[in-house]
Amino acid sequence: MQENTVFVDTHAHLDGEEFKDDLPEVIERAKTAGVGAIMIPAVDRGSIVSVMEVCRQFPGYCFPMLGLQPEEVKEDWEEVLADMKQVLDKNLREEAGTSFRYIAVGECGLDFYWSREFEKEQIKAFERQLEWSVEYQLPLMIHCRKAQNEMLHLMKPYAKELPGGVFHCFTGNRKEAEDFLQMERFCLGIGGVSTFKSSHLREDLPASVPLNRLVLETDSPYMAPVPQRGKRNESAFVAHILTNLAQSYGVSESEVAMTTNDNVCRLFGIKPA
DSSP: OTTTEEEEOOOOOSSSSSTTTHHHHHHHHHHHHHHHEEEEEEOOOOHHHHHHHHHHTTTTEEEEEEEGGGGGEEEEEEEHHHHHHHHHHHHHHHHSTTTOOOOOOEEEEEEESOOOHHHHHHHHHHHHHHHHHHHHHEEEEEEEOOOHHHHHHHGGGTTTTOOEEESSSSSHHHHHHHTTSSSSTTTEEEEEGSSSOOOSSHHHHHHHHHGGGEEEEBTTTSSOTSSSSOOOOOOGHHHHHHHHHHHHHOOOHHHHHHHHHHHHHHOOOOOOO
């Protein structure tokens, strides 16, 4: 990694149990690796509190997002979203101008990979959060798995009003990338899968996606990149993803960092320290 190169981890679940014993050390390793900011998504009712606790512990470095992750959508989805909406309203009033202000709606989206049991509820919950994005002009942090056609169909009526966001954890092919990027204000979040030997992203991304439509992420503690694969993922490892992208695009690591940082700033208003 080139000296003084800083970059952003746009998606890390540092509020999870996996980090309860060594979070300060995880943050220090991230800073040493060049991570200048970390974005932390809520996924359910419980993480409303845990995400903000992490962000208050590391102000100006960890930034909160608020949403209902599709795998967490159950019969009570309306109650959960009502609680989140109340928290969001209060936060945006009281935390304006601070690093504790929610920077995005997310993690939200659709996931039909394991089951379609709550398909209708997922669709309604995602549409409700699309409405929040438009109402508050907050970008989206989107989770999509085995649901791309349904997702884009839901998003298109809002396309002109949505402020943008990230299709997190992109692992698709060239056609899927091109379809997502028809949403003009959105970027693809690229994580550890891009470094796997079996991944086609090293070829498909440079062929179909300009760098100014990408952001970096870890999705910690999941899917650690090579050469850390199999370990608990953490934000410091985003450096490996940056290096892999630089090699794939045939550019310097500093160019990948600078371009992805610009994308983060444009979407979320965050500049890495």
